Amino acid sequence: MISIVLNFFTAQALSGYTKCVMKSENKDILRALLTKQLEELISEAGKTVHGMSGAKEEHFPDPTDRASLETDRNFLLRVKDRERKLILKIQETLAKVDDEEYGICDFCGEEISLERLKVRPVATSCIACKTEEEENEKARPGL
Numbered sequence: 048m049i050s051i052v053l054n055f056f057t058a059q060a061l062s063g064y065t066k067c068v069m070k071s072e073n074k075d076i077l078r079a080l081l082t083k084q085l086e087e088l089i090s091e092a093g094k095t096v097h098g099m100s101g102a103k104e105e106h107f108p109d110p111t112d113r114a115s116l117e118t119d120r121n122f123l124l125r126v127k128d129r130e131r132k133l134i135l136k137i138q139e140t141l142a143k144v145d146d147e148e149y150g151i152c153d154f155c156g157e158e159i160s161l162e163r164l165k166v167r168p169v170a171t172s173c174i175a176c177k178t179e180e181e182e183n184e185k186a187r188p189g190l
């Protein structure tokens with residue numbers, strides 16, 4: 048009986064974690080990537096805000112100061128729409144990296160490959176579904 052239990056655990060260990068649960072080391076990599084992207088985006092957006100206003104000492108949050116970033120809504124309101132959406136998307140993704148659903152395709156429920164997530168950590172669909180979606184968009188007239 049004991050050996051059966053041991054075999055079960057060995058099999059689990061060899062096959063990695065059960066499906067839908069990403070290894071924590073991979074989550075760490077993706078969390079770091081997301082944080083880096085967020086910091087770059089904030090820094091870029093800060094420059095844009097700075098440039099638009101023309102003011103010399105324009106206040107924008109320190110990219111590493113997450114707390115002020117989250118509370119400084121004024122800042123986000125002045126950031127361009129596209130950038131703001133991406134910032135919010137990354138923050139949202141960072142908040143759910145620890146969830147079991149992270150890295151699972153919204154459309155087919157399959158795991159999104161780590162390679163894809165490394166390139167695009169905010170991805171919510173796998174390559175196959177994304178490709179299909181893009182082809183459908185192309186096929187739609189008037190777009």
Ligand SMILES: [Zn+2]
Pocket residue numbers: 152153154155156157172173174175176177
């Ligand atoms: Zn999919």
